[in-house]
Amino acid sequence: MLESYVTPLLMSYVDRYIKNLKPSDLQLSLWGGDVVLSKLELKLDVLEQELKLPFTFLSGHIHELRIHVPWTKLGSEPVVITINTMECILKLKDGAQDDHESCGSSSTSRSATESVKSLAKPRRIHQAAPSDPDLPPGYVQSLIRRVVNNVNIVVNNLILKYVEDDIVLSVNITSAECYTVDEFWDRAFMDISAPDLVLRKVINFSDCTVCLDKRNASGKIEFYQDPLLYKCSFRTRLHFTYDNINSKIPSVIKIQTLVESLKLSITDQQLPMFIRIMELGIALYYGEIGTQKEGETEEMCSHSRETVVNITGVESEADVQSLHTGQYQNPELYLQQGNEEDNQSWVSWAWSFVPAIVSTGEDDQEEGLYYPQTEEDGQTRSPRHHTPKDPIVSIGFYCTKASVTFKLTEMQAESSYYSPQKVKSREVLCLEQEGITIEVLMMGEPFFDCQIGFVGCRALCLKGIMGVKDFEENMNRCEEDAIFFTCGENLSSKGMTYLTNSLFDYRSPENNGVRAEFILDANHHKETYTEIAGMQRFGAFYMDYLYTMENNSGKDTGGQQEFSVMNKEDDPTGVQETSVKRLVVGPLDIRLHSSAVHRILKMVACGLDHEYEPYSSPKPDTIDDDRVLPSPEEVVALEEFIPTRLTCVTVIKIAITIPMAEFNLLDSLLPVILGQKTFTTPMNVPVFQQVRPLPAIRFQVDKVNLEHSVPMYAPELVSTVSSLSQPSDNLLHHCYAHCYLKVFGFQAGLTCLGSDGSFLPLFPIVPSFSTALYAKLLRHPVYWTKRPFVPITECIFELPNFTIQATRAQTLLLQAICQSWTHNMGNGASPGVNEALLSEVYKASGVKSQNPPPTLEGSIQNVELKYCSKSLVKCASGTVGSIKLCAKAPGTNEGVKEKLVPLIQGPSDTKELHLSKWLNESRKPESLLAPDLLAFSVQVPQQMEDCRNSVWTWTVINEQLGAVLL
Numbered sequence: 001m002l003e004s005y006v007t008p009l010l011m012s013y014v015d016r017y018i019k020n021l022k023p024s025d026l027q028l029s030l031w032g033g034d035v036v037l038s039k040l041e042l043k044l045d046v047l048e049q050e051l052k053l054p055f056t057f058l059s060g061h062i063h064e065l066r067i068h069v070p071w072t073k074l075g076s077e078p079v080v081i082t083i084n085t086m087e088c089i090l091k092l093k094d095g096a097q098d099d100h101e102s103c104g105s106s107s108t109s110r111s112a113t114e115s116v117k118s119l120a121k122p123r124r125i126h127q128a129a130p131s132d133p134d135l136p137p138g139y140v141q142s143l144i145r146r147v148v149n150n151v152n153i154v155v156n157n158l159i160l161k162y163v164e165d166d167i168v169l170s171v172n173i174t175s176a177e178c179y180t181v182d183e184f185w186d187r188a189f190m191d192i193s194a195p196d197l198v199l200r201k202v203i204n205f206s207d208c209t210v211c212l213d214k215r216n217a218s219g220k221i222e223f224y225q226d227p228l229l230y231k232c233s234f235r236t237r238l239h240f241t242y243d244n245i246n247s248k249i250p251s252v253i254k255i256q257t258l259v260e261s262l263k264l265s266i267t268d269q270q271l272p273m274f275i276r277i278m279e280l281g282i283a284l285y286y287g288e289i290g291t292q293k294e295g296e297t298e299e300m301c302s303h304s305r306e307t308v309v310n311i312t313g314v315e316s317e318a319d320v321q322s323l324h325t326g327q328y329q330n331p332e333l334y335l336q337q338g339n340e341e342d343n344q345s346w347v348s349w350a351w352s353f354v355p356a357i358v359s360t361g362e363d364d365q366e367e368g369l370y371y372p373q374t375e376e377d378g379q380t381r382s383p384r385h386h387t388p389k390d391p392i393v394s395i396g397f398y399c400t401k402a403s404v405t406f407k408l409t410e411m412q413a414e415s416s417y418y419s420p421q422k423v424k425s426r427e428v429l430c431l432e433q434e435g436i437t438i439e440v441l442m443m444g445e446p447f448f449d450c451q452i453g454f455v456g457c458r459a460l461c462l463k464g465i466m467g468v469k470d471f472e473e474n475m476n477r478c479e480e481d482a483i484f485f486t487c488g489e490n491l492s493s494k495g496m497t498y499l500t501n502s503l504f505d506y507r508s509p510e511n512n513g514v515r516a517e518f519i520l521d522a523n524h525h526k527e528t529y530t531e532i533a534g535m536q537r538f539g540a541f542y543m544d545y546l547y548t549m550e551n552n553s554g555k556d557t558g559g560q561q562e563f564s565v566m567n568k569e570d571d572p573t574g575v576q577e578t579s580v581k582r583l584v585v586g587p588l589d590i591r592l593h594s595s596a597v598h599r600i601l602k603m604v605a606c607g608l609d610h611e612y613e614p615y616s617s618p619k620p621d622t623i624d625d626d627r628v629l630p631s632p633e634e635v636v637a638l639e640e641f642i643p644t645r646l647t648c649v650t651v652i653k654i655a656i657t658i659p660m661a662e663f664n665l666l667d668s669l670l671p672v673i674l675g676q677k678t679f680t681t682p683m684n685v686p687v688f689q690q691v692r693p694l695p696a697i698r699f700q701v702d703k704v705n706l707e708h709s710v711p712m713y714a715p716e717l718v719s720t721v722s723s724l725s726q727p728s729d730n731l732l733h734h735c736y737a738h739c740y741l742k743v744f745g746f747q748a749g750l751t752c753l754g755s756d757g758s759f760l761p762l763f764p765i766v767p768s769f770s771t772a773l774y775a776k777l778l779r780h781p782v783y784w785t786k787r788p789f790v791p792i793t794e795c796i797f798e799l800p801n802f803t804i805q806a807t808r809a810q811t812l813l814l815q816a817i818c819q820s821w822t823h824n825m826g827n828g829a830s831p832g833v834n835e836a837l838l839s840e841v842y843k844a845s846g847v848k849s850q851n852p853p854p855t856l857e858g859s860i861q862n863v864e865l866k867y868c869s870k871s872l873v874k875c876a877s878g879t880v881g882s883i884k885l886c887a888k889a890p891g892t893n894e895g896v897k898e899k900l901v902p903l904i905q906g907p908s909d910t911k912e913l914h915l916s917k918w919l920n921e922s923r924k925p926e927s928l929l930a931p932d933l934l935a936f937s938v939q940v941p942q943q944m945e946d947c948r949n950s951v952w953t954w955t956v957i958n959e960q961l962g963a964v965l966l
Contacts, residue, residue, distance in 0.1 A: 003071065005140050005143075005144060006069070006074065006143075006144065007027055007031065009144060009147070009148070010067065010079070011026055011027065016043070017042055017043055017046055017047065018040050018041070018042060018043065018062070018065075019042070021037075030069060033068065033069050033071055034068050034069070035065075036065070036066050037062075037064070038063065039062075039063065040065055041060070041061050042057075042060035044056075044057035044059075047060065054093055055090040055162070056090065056091055056092075056093050057089070058089040058090065058091055058163075061087060062085070063084055063087075064082075064083070064085065065081075065083055066080075066081070066083075066084070067082075068080040068082075074143070075143060076189055078150040078151060078179065078180070079150070079151050079152070080151075081151065081152070081154070082154045082155075083153075083156065083158075084156045084157065085156065085159070086159065087159040087161075089162075089163065090160070090161070090162050090163075091163050091164060092164055092280070142191075145192070146189075149192065149199055150180045150191075152177070152179045152180075153177070153178045153179075154175070154176070154177045154178075155173070155175070155176045155177075156174070156175050157173075158171075158172070158173040160172075163215075165276075165612065166214050166215050166216070166273075167273045167276060167277070168211075168212070168213045168214070168215050168221060169211070169212050170210070170211045170212075170213075171208070171209075171210050172208070173205055173206070173207070173208045173209075174206050174207035174208075174209075174231075175204075175206040175207065176204070177203070178201060178202070178203045179202060180199070180201055181200045181201065181202050182200070183198075183511075185200065185202060185237065187202075192242060192245060193245070194245060196513065197241060197242040197243070197244065197245060197247075198239065198240065198242075199240040199242075199250075200238065200239055201237075201238040201240075202236065202237055203235065203238070204233075204235050204236075205233060205234050205236070207231040207232075207233060208229060208231070208233065208234070209232075210227060210228040210229040212228050212270045213225050214269060224423075225267050225269060225270050226265050226267060226407065226425055228264055228265060228266065228274070229262070229263070229265075230265070232261070232262060233260075234259040234260075236257040236258075237255075237256055237257075237503040238253075239252075239253075239254040239255075240253055240254075241515060249391060250391055251391055252391060252515075253394065254503060255393075255394070255395050255396070256394075256396035256397070256398065256502050256504065257396070257397050257398065258398045258399075258499075258504050259398070259399045260399075260400050260401070261401050261402075262399050262401070262402040263405070264402070264403065264404045264405070265407060266404065266405070267406075267408070267425055268408050268409055268603070268606035269606075271406070271607045272606070272610035272612070273610075275607055276610070279614075279615060280615065283615040288615055288616035289615050289616060390444030390445075392441070392442075392443050392518055392520075393440075393441070393442050393443070394439070394440070394441050394518070395439070395440040396438065396440070396503075397436075397437075397438040397439075398436065398437055398498060398499055398502060400435065401433070401491075403430055403431065403432045403433070404430070405427055405430045406427070406428055406429040406430070406431075406599075406603055407426060407427050407428065408426050408428055408465075408606075409423050409424065409426075410423075410424055410426070426463060426464070427463055428462055428463060428465050428599050428602070429459065429461060429603065430460055431457070431485075432457065432460075433456065433457045434454065434455050434457070434491050435453075435454055435455030435494065435496075435497070435498035435538065436453075437451070437452065437453050437454065437498045437538070438451075438452050439451045439452075446550065447547075448546075449525065449547070450543075450544075451543065451544050452541070452543040453537065453538035453542040454538060454540050454541050455489055455490070455491055455494045455497070455498055455539050455540055456486075456487065456488040456494070456540050457485070457486070457487045457540050457541070458483055458485060458486045459483070459484060459596075460482040460483045461482045461484065461595045461599060462482070465595065465602060466602065466668075467685035468595075468598070468665070468688050469688055470594075470662075470663075470688040471595065475688075475690075477690070478757060480757045481757060482595075483591075484590065484591045484592065484593060484595070485591070485596075486588075487540040487541065487585065487586055488538070488539040488540020488587070489539040489540070489586075494538075497536075497537045497538070498538065500537060522546065522548045522550070522578060525546060526546070526580070529544055531582060531584045531650060535586055535652075538586075539586050540585070540586045541583075541584070541585055542582075542584045543581070543582065543583045543584075544580075544581070545579075545580075545581045545582075546580045547578070547579045548578050549575055549576070550575070550576045550578075551575060551576075552574060552575070552576045552641070576641050577643040577712060578643065578644075579645040579646065579712060580648070581645070581647045581648070582648045582650075583648070583649045583650070584649075584650045584651075585650070585651045586653070587652060587654075587655075588653065588654045588655065588656075589657075590655070593658075593659045593662065594659075594661045594662040595662075597661075597666075598663075598665060598666070601666070601673065604673055605669055605672040605673050608672075608673065621780050621782040621783070623719075623782060623783060624719070627719060627723060629723055629724075630724070634720075638717075638720070638721075639730060642717065642731075643713065644709050644712055644734065645709065645710050645711075645712050646708070646709045647709070648705075648707050649704075649705070649706040649707075649708075650704070650705055650706075651701070651703070652702075653702065653703075654700065654701040654704065655699070657696050657698045657699075657751065657759070658696060658697045658698075658699075658817070658821075659695065659753060659817075660691070660694055660816065660820045660833065661821050662689075662690070662694070663688060664820065664821065664823075664824050665824075666821070666824075667824050691832070692753065692755040693752045693753060693754050693842070694753040695751075695752050695813055695816075695817060695833060695838060695841070695842075696750070696751050696753060696817070697748065697751075697814070698748065698749055698759075699747075700745070700746070700748070700762070701743060701744070701746050701747075702768075703744040705741070706739070706740070707739070707740040708737070708739050708740075709737070710738075710779070711735065711737075711779065714735075714780060717735060718779055718780045719780075719783060721734075721735055722735075722783040732790070735778060735779055736777060737776065737779055738775075739773075739775045739777075740773075741772065741774075742771075742773075743770060743771050745768050746766075747762075747764060747766055747768040747769070748766040749762040749765045749766070750763045750810060750841060750842075751763065752838070752842050763810070763841070764805070765805065765806050765810065765814070767803050767805070769801050769802050769803070771797070771798065771802075773796070773797050774795070775794065775795045775796075776791075776794050777792070778792045781871075788872045790870070791868050791869065792869045792871065793867070793868070794866075794868050795865075795867040795868075796864070796865070796866050797863075797864070797865040797866075799860070799863040799864075801859070801861050801862075802859065802860050802863070803857065803858070803859040804857070805857040805858075805888075806855065806856060808853060809837055812837060813833070813837055813838070813841050816831070819831065854887050854889045855890070856886075856887055856888075857885070857887070857888055858883075858885045859883070859885075860882070860883045860884075861882045862879070862881025862882065863878070863879070863880055863881070864878060865877075865878040870942075873940065873941050873942060874939070874941075874942065875939040875940070876937070876938045877936065877937040877938070878935070879932045879934065880932060880933050880934040880935075881932050881933060882905075882906060882907060883906055884902065884906075885902070885903045885905070886900055886902040886903055886904075886905070887900075887901040888900055889901070906933050907931065907933050
């Protein structure tokens, strides 16, 4: 009888998560083919134990549960499980709850007993089922596998709520359906078969709505905000690859989601709450909150987890009783298992959702979570823990087009006195992106990689801001005027490269019957996924975060399987961890006009308008006087390898344009950002008038490179190295956080925005130059108080060449542009600029002036500045190779040559100063090895009482220094 095998399997899932179910009634209903259960309460403790989230469930219930089992067509039609209206409310665990919930349950005291009873009952039914000679065991296993692989799950009206302080985050999904598909991703009844050994599933989500509201002290929401996300539909494809037909866990798992259109909306009142949710995710990722406590609580939790894990292999109530009687005979075994589950962290938590639907009730029994105790040489061996091979997990999120719209809200009263107030929102800013990709590839603990990229991005202004109607519909302004940020390309020119090798790419190996290959070697990964390759695929932004953990102990670990279960606490010297984060930003064009600046600062002010306490505060460094000195072997291991976190940022082709302010209301925004006062609407709001031509300052940079490295385990490293009597330079080097900044091709000049919306060519004020900055900061300096000669901070700045040049008209125009931002006319209106000054600065192209104005030019070369800070003294030194300040009179069409009048120049040979030709010659150093013009050194003691011992040293290297002032 098939019912004897399939019914216990279905009942085990239902009874595991739902309270107060009678197995006898449920069994009879299932035998009839359909079962309908209403008003069900979920077992919150079981959910918390399995999810292992730092949240606790306040409530959880299901309005209606339907199960349809086609007994006559069980081998060709799927079992359908339908859930109508499921609602769960969660909150973050607080300190009071952690004492009882650190093992992942809000009611641990009842979790073990209920789990034992609920999970043991289906096993008894299975054992009591009569054996049918017409159904051989192989057929039963095959049939159960087909049934489980083709279960259809339909959820209608799923409601999830998260509450914290005054925040209420709710997610409502109208419909979600999971079903099995064929190789063309069409609905089908499939099974795992050779040679493909592949199982495909699809999950369709319809009308997903996300709301973020604020509640009052009584817990009620007075005013409902606009939804963050309104009726968004997306689909998810799941692809499981198995090593053989009897595998219980897939060897490769790919879960990827595609969203065609994602439209987010954030109001000024939602922005602080949204930032709070983002900070929560970051705090959870870095383990700043939600960590489990040690001691007795952790030991109790490990026992509870063991009870839940091992009970699935119990065959009878006698076995359950024997498990309880022998549960505490070997507490180290259970504690070890509990710690292993904790160390697996969120990676295992993410994986725990995937194979649950693939495994059956016999999984744990057949594979065996533990091997039975054996006796060898007269001694009893403890059970040996069997860990399955880590699967390769690939998770992807893809979005074709996404937009984030920022809105400002205002209260609007109804005509009636007793009518409630309503919130009216007004769009002010929109950020649009195309071709978004988020891909995660991991294999247990040794390998984790995350890649994020998007093809194009732009930001534009909408409607008005702070009473200024600059982009209202009646202004008839073009879209180019509203755009103030562009990056990358668009999908029409780039193509669908963001979907490369995904399950939504018809060219991917999985869609062509080929098993995909994954790069799990760090060196091969860096050679394949370079910055150039990332920008070729995306174009606007590319990030690659790679974390690896390699075994370098020199022992044969037997492959990845044994290494994955190795604990780095057992042999820290044999494990090498690396963390590399690379970010590349494509061509940027930023236009900071008045409309953009006021909108950005307004959103910043709104984001700071909250009273939320931080999730975690930095703890002061404390020195353990009883710390143990490292052994010579540990010092040698540190000399060979020290784990670090490296971050590399590259920005290519930056153009920042700052036009003259068309209106200025910054005096009401900046005090709010600085925390000096609350925001108030300006009394005098100017009437917006478009200014054309509009002068502007433009900065252009060819390339910016930033590298930042920091020790991965700074407290432990600094504590160890500082305890050594004579640490090596290599160890001291890794006790610092290092930062390298290189800027190539920086230049600045004047331009002008014409009436046609285009900018004039750049009139250079600062010609192209390059510079570099290096800085290092000592981590945890409290450990080095007894060593005053160890530097705390060091900085080195190098500037090979810097030149600035401008005419009188250009200088006046620069001053006018700066004053338009720094000075307010009283009503916020722009002071304007003289048209004659504009015509003098921006002459028509191809037209040469009869009397070109003179240019004042200043340059400095070979500048090197150094700064060092120690616990006893601060010192600075530097050298200047040469300086020059001169006036240039351009030549004319009548053959008059350019004249150069030096005002200050050095170093210079003044032997022929008395000759008239000396002033008309351009003098340069004889060679690059010429002595520097100036060298200085300053030392200031940290203690004020020792200021009399400060040393000021100024040294003039060149004896023939000449300075001419005219």
